[in-house]
Amino acid sequence: MEPTALLYLPVIMLIEYVLSLGITLLVSALTVYLRDMQQILGILSMAWMYMTPVVYSVEMIPEEYVRLFYLNPMTPVIVAYRDILYYGRVPEMGTLANAVILGIVILIIGEITFSRLQRGFAEEL
Secondary structure, three states: OOHHHHHHHHHHHHHHHHHHHHHHHHHHHHHHHOOOHHHHHHHHHHHHHHHOOOOOOHHHOOHHHHHHHOOOOHHHHHHHHHHHHHOOOOOOHHHHHHHHHHHHHHHHHHHHHHHHHHHHHHHHO
């Protein structure tokens, strides 16, 4: 195990936090206006759990679907966690860059959506 690998753990945690914050802002703003979103989110989160390679590795996925799996914003985060905690190695910079870009994009989309929809929260509630 590389001792420097553990230094990347707070970075991955920060990326996961940014990603979660963006998703939370987006979903919370949409849920105010779309009341059925609560039921839809239960189904979507279950499907998302199975589409995220937590229990299985990305290497088990057929080659033609790997790019599709990396569209899932949690895939690079999980791969980086696995590299650090399971394999004891520094995550690949491509994986980290992908996770950072996806996290920032989702945070920006969530923030823009929340700030635009925020004006009508009081009337809807």
